[in-house]
Each structure stands twice: as C-alpha cells, then as structure tokens.
Amino acid sequence: MPDFASAPLALILTAALSYLLGSIPFGVIITRAMGLGDLRQIGSGNIGATNVLRTGNKGAALATLLLDAAKGAVAVLIARATVGEDAAQVAALFSFLGHLYPVWLGFKGGKGVATFLGTLLALAWPVGLAACATWAVAAAIGRISSLSALIAAALSPVWLLVFGRGQMLVLVVILAVLVFWRHSANIARLMAGTEPRIGQKKA
Numbered sequence: 001m002p003d004f005a006s007a008p009l010a011l012i013l014t015a016a017l018s019y020l021l022g023s024i025p026f027g028v029i030i031t032r033a034m035g036l037g038d039l040r041q042i043g044s045g046n047i048g049a050t051n052v053l054r055t056g057n058k059g060a061a062l063a064t065l066l067l068d069a070a071k072g073a074v075a076v077l078i079a080r081a082t083v084g085e086d087a088a089q090v091a092a093l094f095s096f097l098g099h100l101y102p103v104w105l106g107f108k109g110g111k112g113v114a115t116f117l118g119t120l121l122a123l124a125w126p127v128g129l130a131a132c133a134t135w136a137v138a139a140a141i142g143r144i145s146s147l148s149a150l151i152a153a154a155l156s157p158v159w160l161l162v163f164g165r166g167q168m169l170v171l172v173v174i175l176a177v178l179v180f181w182r183h184s185a186n187i188a189r190l191m192a193g194t195e196p197r198i199g200q201k202k203a
Contacts, residue, residue, distance in 0.1 A: 004086045022094065022097065065114050075122075076119055145198050146187075147190060
C-alpha cells in the first residue's frame with residue numbers, strides 16, 4: 001500500500017475525475033461515429049475492443065483498444081504529476097471502476113482488460129509491458145481473448161514482485177480480482193468449451 005500523505009480532498013477529487021475519465025465508453029462512441037451500429041446490440045454486447053472486432057472493422061477495434069488503455073494511463077499520469085504517488089494508485093482504481101461501471105451507460109460497462117493494462121503501464125511500465133506480453137503470448141497460442149486476459153491478470157501480481165514494485169500489490173490484486181469477476185460468464189464458457197475465439201462473430 002502507498003503512504004497516503006496527500007490531502008484527503010485532493011484524493012477525493014482524483015477519484016471522482018478519474019472515474020469520469022474511465023467511464024468514457026470509447027467503443028460505443030467509435031462504433032456509432034463510424035456507422036457500425038450500437039455496440040451493445042452487437043455480439044456479446046460488451047463495450048470493449050474484442051466486441052468491436054466483431055463488427056469486422058479492425059481499425060475501430062484498434063482505436064477502442066488504445067483509447068480504453070489510454071484513459072487509465074492518462075488518469076494515473078495526471079494524478080501522479082499533480083498530486084503524488086498515492087493519488088496515482090487512487091486514479092488507477094477509480095478509472096478502472098469507471099470503465100466497468102460507467103455512469104453514462106447506466107453503470108453497465110466493459111470488462112476492463114485494456115484499461116487494466118493501461119493503468120499498469122502508467123503505474124510501472126516494466127510490469128505493464130510484462131502483462132501485455134503475457135496477454136499477447138496467451139492470445140497467440142490459445143486465440144481466446146478472455147483466457148488471455150485472465151492469465152495476464154493472474155500473473156500481474158507476480159510481475160510486480162519480480163520488478164520490485166510490491167507497494168502496488170494490494171491495488172493490482174484488487175484490479176485482477178475485478179477482472180476475474182467481470183469475466184465470470186467467460187470462465188463458465190471456458191469450462192464448458194464454448195468460449196468464442198478472437199475474431200469470431202458470434203458471442
């Protein structure tokens with residue numbers, strides 16, 4: 001845990017602004033702007049990049065992936081620069097919660113994988129790169145996005161310890177648990193052998 005030395009008001013403002021930034025539903029915005037329809041009525045109905053890919057537009061999926069990652073990273077970097085390291089961890093948590101439970105969409109958001117990776121990159125870039133590499137290797141081998149995300153989330157606390165960033169362990173464990181929670185339906189399908197592969201149209 002970080003040493004919470006910053007003023008409580010600064011941390012509260014950081015939490016609120018980070019939540020609002022994280023709650024921007026870039027997948028929904030991009031698909032509507034590109035005339036691809038309402039993302040919540042496509043495929044799995046999820047607002048993340050994997051479901052955007054089911055529209056068949058790889059550019060839209062890539063843009064969603066990058067922007068969902070960037071909103072978590074930007075929240076962390078701004079908080080660190082303006083308040084401190086304790087605020088950076090607060091920003092990571094609340095930007096992530098914003099993506100999972102966005103106020104703009106009735107608190108029905110995404111599963112948080114891109115935002116999770118973006119916050120890790122901003123918090124500790126070696127850990128973030130290791131988590132991204134874990135996802136990429138798992139995706140290349142298994143071709144199942146949800147399984148890759150679960151493996152990356154599960155190993156992220158390990159990467160923290162490997163790179164000597166144990167002060168972030170509690171935060172990252174919380175984020176990883178939330179990733180697993182949001183993937184509960186995917187886990188059930190994985191166990192049943194019915195989870196779709198990357199790029200597959202049907203949810």
